[in-house]
Every structure is written in C-alpha cells, then in structure tokens.
Amino acid sequence: MSEHIVPKKIYYRIFGALLVGTALTVIFAFINLGNFNIVAALLIAIAKALLVITFFMHVKYSSRLTKLWVAVGFIWLFIMLAITMTDYLSRAWLVYRP
Amino acid sequence: MSMTPLTATAGRLTSEGEPLNYLNNGHGLKSWLLTKDHKRIALLYLFSVSFFFIIGGIFALLIRINLLSPEGLFNPDTYNRIFTAHGIIMVFLFLVPAVPAVLGNFLLPIMIGAKDLAFPKINLLSWYCYVVAGIFLTVALIAGGIDTGWTFYTPYSTSYSNSNVLLAGVGIFIAGFSSILTGINFIVTVHTMRAPGMTWFRLPLFIWAHYATALVIMLGTPVLAITLSLMALERVAHVGIFDPAMGGDPVLFQHMFWFYSHPAVYIMVLPAMGVVSELIANLARKNIFGYKFVAMSSLAIAVFGFLVWGHHLFVSTQSIYLGIIFSFLSYAVAIPSAIKVFNWTATLFKGSISYDTPMIYGLGFIGLFLIGGMTGLFVAALGIDVHVTDTYFVIAHFHYVMVGGSLMGFLGGMHLWWGKITGRMYPEYWARAAMVIQFVGFNLTFFPQFILGYLGMPRRYAAYPPEFQVLHVLSTAGATILGLGMLITIIYFIWSLKNGERAPANPWGASGLEWRTSSPPPTENFLETPVVTWEAYEFAPIETMDVLGYPGDPGKPSQPVPAEHGTED
Ligand SMILES: [Cu+2]
Numbered sequence: 001m002s003e004h005i006v007p008k009k010i011y012y013r014i015f016g017a018l019l020v021g022t023a024l025t026v027i028f029a030f031i032n033l034g035n036f037n038i039v040a041a042l043l044i045a046i047a048k049a050l051l052v053i054t055f056f057m058h059v060k061y062s063s064r065l066t067k068l069w070v071a072v073g074f075i076w077l078f079i080m081l082a083i084t085m086t087d088y089l090s091r092a093w094l095v096y097r098p
Numbered sequence: 099m100s101m102t103p104l105t106a107t108a109g110r111l112t113s114e115g116e117p118l119n120y121l122n123n124g125h126g127l128k129s130w131l132l133t134k135d136h137k138r139i140a141l142l143y144l145f146s147v148s149f150f151f152i153i154g155g156i157f158a159l160l161i162r163i164n165l166l167s168p169e170g171l172f173n174p175d176t177y178n179r180i181f182t183a184h185g186i187i188m189v190f191l192f193l194v195p196a197v198p199a200v201l202g203n204f205l206l207p208i209m210i211g212a213k214d215l216a217f218p219k220i221n222l223l224s225w226y227c228y229v230v231a232g233i234f235l236t237v238a239l240i241a242g243g244i245d246t247g248w249t250f251y252t253p254y255s256t257s258y259s260n261s262n263v264l265l266a267g268v269g270i271f272i273a274g275f276s277s278i279l280t281g282i283n284f285i286v287t288v289h290t291m292r293a294p295g296m297t298w299f300r301l302p303l304f305i306w307a308h309y310a311t312a313l314v315i316m317l318g319t320p321v322l323a324i325t326l327s328l329m330a331l332e333r334v335a336h337v338g339i340f341d342p343a344m345g346g347d348p349v350l351f352q353h354m355f356w357f358y359s360h361p362a363v364y365i366m367v368l369p370a371m372g373v374v375s376e377l378i379a380n381l382a383r384k385n386i387f388g389y390k391f392v393a394m395s396s397l398a399i400a401v402f403g404f405l406v407w408g409h410h411l412f413v414s415t416q417s418i419y420l421g422i423i424f425s426f427l428s429y430a431v432a433i434p435s436a437i438k439v440f441n442w443t444a445t446l447f448k449g450s451i452s453y454d455t456p457m458i459y460g461l462g463f464i465g466l467f468l469i470g471g472m473t474g475l476f477v478a479a480l481g482i483d484v485h486v487t488d489t490y491f492v493i494a495h496f497h498y499v500m501v502g503g504s505l506m507g508f509l510g511g512m513h514l515w516w517g518k519i520t521g522r523m524y525p526e527y528w529a530r531a532a533m534v535i536q537f538v539g540f541n542l543t544f545f546p547q548f549i550l551g552y553l554g555m556p557r558r559y560a561a562y563p564p565e566f567q568v569l570h571v572l573s574t575a576g577a578t579i580l581g582l583g584m585l586i587t588i589i590y591f592i593w594s595l596k597n598g599e600r601a602p603a604n605p606w607g608a609s610g611l612e613w614r615t616s617s618p619p620p621t622e623n624f625l626e627t628p629v630v631t632w633e634a635y636e637f638a639p640i641e642t643m644d645v646l647g648y649p650g651d652p653g654k655p656s657q658p659v660p661a662e663h664g665t666e667d
Contacts, residue, residue, distance in 0.1 A: 014117060034626075040595070065289065068646070072317065073316075073317065075610060076317045076404065079404060079405070080321065080353075080354070080357050083405070083420070084350070084353045084354075084357075086417070086418045086420055087349070087353065087408070087416050087420045089417075089419075090414070090417040090419045091417040093419060094417075094418050094419075
C-alpha cells in the first residue's frame with residue numbers, strides 16, 4: 001500500500017470551495033424559490049459531501065475496491081430513502097369505501 | 099501478497115518446558131488487556147459475551163417465572179423493564195457479537211492462513227467498545243432499567259417513557275461501533291491477507307459467511323447509529339422527527355429501525371450458518387454439496403436481507419402497496435436460506451457421519467432453523483401477519499431463529515473448536531447429554547408459544563386470561579430444562595480446562611487450515627506460512643490421513659503440505 005501525498009494547495013482549495021458552498025446555502029435561504037429552496041440546499045450539501053469524500057477522505061487516490069465500497073454505501077443509503085419514500089407516496093392511494 | 103516466514107516463537111518452549119502457544123506466551127492481566135493477538139481478543143470476547151448471556155438468561159427466567167400465574171408475579175411496570183433488559187442484552191450484547199467476535203475473531207485469520215487480522219489494534223478497540231457499551235447498559239439497568247422494549251418504538255421512547263432510554267441508546271450506539279470495527283477488519287483481512295494458494299473458492303464456507311456478515315454490519319449498523327441519534331435528538335431537544343405531536347412520523351422510526359434490525363437477524367444467523375457448514379462438512383467428511391451455491395447464498399442473504407424490512411410494519415400505517423412488495427421480497431429471501439438447508443442435508447447423503455456433539459448441534463440447527471424459517475413465511479404473509487402481529491407466535495418464530503439458529507451454531511462451533519481454542523477436549527458424554535437436554539428444553543419452551551400466539555396471547559403482557567396458563571407453565575418448565583442444559587455445558591467447559599484430555603492438532607480428521615497447526619496455536623498461528631494446494635473440504639481417505647498431513651499422534655503440530663507449484667495469490 002502506497003500513501004498518496006496530496007499537496008496542501010489542494011486541501012486549501014477544497015476548504016475554500018466548502019466555505020463558498022456554506023455561503024451559497026445561507027444566500028439561498030434568503031431568496032424565496034418556493035419548493036426549490038430545499039432542492040437548492042440539498043444540491044449544495046451533496047456537492048460539499050462529494051468534495052469531502054473524494055479529496056479529504058482520499059477516495060480519489062484509493063483502490064478500485066475502496067471506490068466500490070464507497071459507492072455501495074451510497075447505493076444502500078439510496079435504497080433506504082427511496083423505499084421509505086415510496087411508503088409516503090403510496091399511503092393515500094387506498095380509498096376506503098364503507 | 100507475500101508473507102515473511104514466521105520465526106518469533108516457532109518451536110520455542112516455555113520455562114516449564116511446554117511448547118509455546120498463544121495462551122502461555124505472556125502472563126498477567128496486562129498481557130491480556132493490551133493484547134493485539136486476535137486469538138486472545140476472541141477469548142476476551144468469549145468471557146464478556148458469556149457474562150452477558152448469563153445475565154440475559156436470568157432475565158429470561160424472570161419473564162418465565164412472572165408468566166407462571168395468570169395475574170403475573172411482578173407489577174406490569176417492573177415486567178416491562180425485565181423483558182426489555184432481556185431483549186437488549188441478548189440482541190446487542192450476545193447474539194450480534196457472539197459468533198463473529200468469538201469464533202470469527204479466533205478462526206478467520208487461521209482459516210485463511212494469516213498471522214492476525216489486518217488491524218489488530220482496531221480489533222482490540224472493538225472489544226473495548228463492547229465493554230464500554232456493556233457498562234452503559236448495565237448502568238442503565240441498575241439505575242432503574244428501560245421500559246420501551248428492545249425496539250425503542252417512538253413516540254413512547256422519545257416523549258413519554260421516563261426510564262433510562264438515553265443511557266441505553268448511547269450503550270447500543272457504542273456497541274454498534276464495536277461490530278463495525280470487527281466488520282471492517284474481517285473484510286480487509288479476507289481481501290488482503292489470504293495465504294498463497296488460498297483462492298476465493300478455496301475459502302471455507304465459514305469465511306464466506308463471515309464476509310457476508312461483515313458486509314451487513316458495514317452497511318446496516320451506521321443506520322442504527324443514525325436512528326438512535328435522531329431518537330436522542332427528539333428526546334433531549336424536542337426536534338419533531340418521530341413524534342406526531344411535534345410534526346414527526348412514528349412510522350419513519352420503524353422504517354429506519356428495521357432497516358438495520360432486520361439485516362441484524364442475518365448478522366446473528368449468517369455466521370452461525372458458516373459454523374454449521376463446517377460442522378456438517380467435517381463430521382460427515384464430505385465437501386459441502388454445491389459449495390459455490392452455499393457461498394453465494396450467503397452473499398444473496400446479505401444483499402436481499404436489506405430489502406425486506408417493511409414486513410415488520412404490516413399493521414402500521416405503512417402503504418398497503420409497499421406491504422405487498424415487502425411481503426413478496428420476504429418470501430424471496432427465504433430461497434437462499436433454503437438453498438443452505440437443502441445443501442447441508444444433501445451433504446449428509448453418503449457421508450461418513452459421526453454423531454459427536456458438533457454434528458448433533460449442526461443437525462439441531464437444521465431442524466430448529468427450519469421451523470423458525472418456515473414460520474417466518476407465515477408472518478411474512480400479509481393476511482396471517484395481521485392476526486399474529488405482536489403475539490407469542492412472533493416470539494416463538496424469532497426464538498427458533500435466534501436460539502435454534504444462532505445459539506445452536508455458536509455452541510456447535512464452541513464444541514468443534516474447543517480443543518483448538520483451549521488445548522483440551524470437552525467430555526463427549528456430558529456434551530451430548532447437555533445438547534439433548536437443551537434441545538428438549540428449547541422445544542418445550544417455544545413450541546407452546548406458537549399455539550399461545552395463534553390463540554391470541556399478546557407479547558409483552560404481564561398478565562393473561564387463565565385458559566392460557568397450561569401452555570405458559572409448559573413453556574416455563576421448558577425454559578428451566580433449557581437453563582439446566584446450559585448450566586451443564588458451562589460446567590463441563592470450565593471443568594475441561596484443567597481435566598479434559600489434551601487436544602491433538604486435528605481431533606476430527608477435519609479439513610481446513612486451522613487443523614494444520616497445533617492446539618492451541620502459536621501466537622503467529624503457523625510455524626511457517628502455509629501454501630494451499632488443495633480445494634476446500636478436500637478429505638483424504640482415512641488410510642492416507644498422515645500422508646496429507648493430518649496428524650495421527652496427539653499434540654504433534656502438523657506441517658502444511660509442501661507446495662507443488664510456487665506461491666500464487
Ligand atoms: Cu424481519
């Protein structure tokens with residue numbers, strides 16, 4: 001196993017990007033986009049999380065097996081959220097006719 | 099990967115002239131509490147897991163004593179705390195860690211020909227997490243207990259219960275980290291530390307099962323941690339997540355809780371299935387019928403086990419359409435389990451079967467798990483589940499899976515590898531007797547509960563109508579017999595530490611790398627790194643046993659078969 005040395009410059013850039021993301025989240029909170037406020041907030045959050053995982057957590061420089069595991073983790077999270085949400089989506093479909 | 103030859107303790111003797119092994123290589127409390135040897139950590143786990151098993155067992159007996167009479171012995175509030183204690187201790191401090199952290203920890207590196215797990219310090223940390231979790235839960239119990247049931251359903255747990263929910267939540271959170279650390283160690287070790295020649299399809303099925311278990315641990319346990327954190331957040335800071343009074347949804351808690359807790363059933367039972375594969379193969383002296391199918395069925399269970407959690411929510415407000423899908427998927431996940439049961443049975447065909455204790459535990463597992471699994475199909479059916487939800491039918495079902503499955507596997511494995519772990523054999527006569535007593539006691543405890551549940555006896559009730567008394571008394575009688583059987587096992591295991599026969603390297607004529615090193619193994623597991631040139635479960639004809647390196651004489655560590663072709667990965 002070889003340790004990949006990441007130049008400090010990259011860390012500072014990512015840190016900067018994360019700060020920009022935080023600022024954007026705050027700015028968007030003051031703009032009324034209706035339902036899209038939550039979409040914007042989530043998109044920014046996902047982008048920030050991806051930056052942390054790829055660079056700070058060194059996934060970009062890891063083996064394919066590690067990348068597979070990271071992907072599987074997210075797929076599993078997606079499974080949980082997606083199936084749970086189909087519950088909320090379809091709960092009201094059943095109409096009781098007494 | 100290449101491995102350096104092992105020389106540290108190879109062939110050395112202790113000052114008493116005994117061969118140096120992992121048990122006598124270092125004395126004193128410090129050499130145990132700071133050990134990085136996976137075998138010693140396995141023993142630390144064995145002590146702590148057994149301790150909590152006994153505590154959990156005492157709570158089980160208190161439950162059964164309460165239910166001897168229809169009006170109940172304890173007041174309902176005390177009874178709530180008793181069954182909650184039983185559930186939490188047995189699930190999080192016994193069933194989840196029992197097989198992987200004890201047998202898995204001890205055997206996984208040896209079975210693949212490695213010196214240790216990939217991260218020995220993390221392995222020790224895992225045990226300390228377990229201990230801290232145990233302390234938190236013990237304090238929670240002593241300080242008055244928890245009355246929510248082991249499932250912590252909201253909003254009761256977040257807004258109404260005045261018991262030690264937080265303390266227990268923190269304890270379980272930490273216990274979760276203990277299993278995550280074990281899981282990550284197993285995965286990395288299997289990927290990177292297999293001995294030369296140990297290809298994936300030469301791995302013992304025990305390893306496949308533990309790999310699949312580690313997969314479930316890694317993907318499921320973080321969700322438990324998140325769920326408990328959200329529960330704590332709502333309880334402490336009154337953030338409305340699960341409590342409808344604050345705009346939350348209690349069914350969301352059930353979704354998240356069972357996203358972990360259904361796969362947790364497989365964390366408990368998959369490793370035991372791995373043990374049973376070893377029991378059956380080695381005591382029938384035959385390769386497991388359909389090795390690849392059994393290996394892959396472990397992975398299938400691990401993956402599909404994550405898609406069925408909603409079968410616990412059939413009587414909640416969960417969408418009926420989603421319920422239909424969950425019911426169907428729950429039926430589908432029975433297929434890989436059935437593959438295992440059928441293939442074990444087929445393995446027995448024309449095997450040279452020995453009815454020593456490990457085998458009868460294996461057969462016990464098959465019988466009890468079959469009943470547990472089949473009644474699982476009852477409760478996975480939408481219509482029947484409405485009738486039996488939260489009744490003793492469900493209690494009986496999952497005890498057949500948990501006790502009949504996990505516990506039988508754990509005890510069977512402890513008997514198969516007792517000589518390897520301790521260097522002493524257990525007394526065969528007493529072991530068989532204890533197994534039969536446990537089997538009878540178990541069935542007498544839980545079979546009446548199927549009937550009780552079907553007749554409508556709800557779970558978690560401290561009192562019941564008088565017409566249920568006969569069945570409850572039978573059940574309590576069974577629990578007493580089961581407890582007696584356990585006691586016998588504990589006594590002769592302890593007795594054998596001093597008085598048992600010395601274990602030869604391979605008392606069963608078994609296949610597998612762990613039988614090609616001394617009992618107990620040296621600290622580095624093997625005197626020299628083994629090179630695997632044979633397939634899994636390759637049994638030599640009995641006449642040729644010595645030629646293939648199976649030891650005939652007790653105590654003599656067997657040497658690995660010399661490599662025919664160089665080192666390959
Ligand atoms: Cu389930």
